[in-house]
Amino acid sequence: GIQVEQSPPDLILQEGANSTLRCNFSDSVNNLQWFHQNPWGQLINLFYIPSGTKQNGRLSATTVATERYSLLYISSSQTTDSGVYFCAVEGNFGNEKLTFGTGTRLTIIP
């Protein structure tokens, strides 16, 4: 099946810093989503981005499908941005399931 790798596994930053999280995947995809898992365990949808670039406030994401990677940018980090960020992909094989990466744990220090 499709492989998804995220880097870095852990990231600790001061409040106000910018960060870039990376997701590499091993094959072509129909769907790519970025999630933020909050301290209560809920998965919050950030972006649906199988290709191209999107922005939502301080967050933006870019997927280069031909090179099989996606980047999530967080600017001017706040403590509420802390948590685990997951990338998940649906491979282009007619299956609908999402395959998740192992996540990046982001800690923002005041």
Next chain:
Amino acid sequence: EPEVTQTPSHQVTQMGQEVILRCVPISNHLYFYWYRQILGQKVEFLVSFYNNEISEKSEIFDDQFSVERPDGSNFTLKIRSTKLEDSAMYFCASNADRGDTQYFGPGTRLTVL
């Protein structure tokens, strides 16, 4: 905005007991999923369901697991005889079509003692 709901939010059960986790997907969605996340690990796919039948299941989804859409709104996951290793957060998700955004519910945290 429509959302996926799940009940209960927490469930504690004894090993060997049956549990049913319930989900109400978004009303016009056609594809339904269950995923689970063991504490500290990544989210894993369990099963997908379309047109009243399972379309794909993972190796985790053995004979102890079953899914059902008993009416037009609910989607349930049953674990027949729970094991300690079934302790996890269980997420339900739905989407309108293949390749579309999957919307996740808030999860049910299952603890097996």
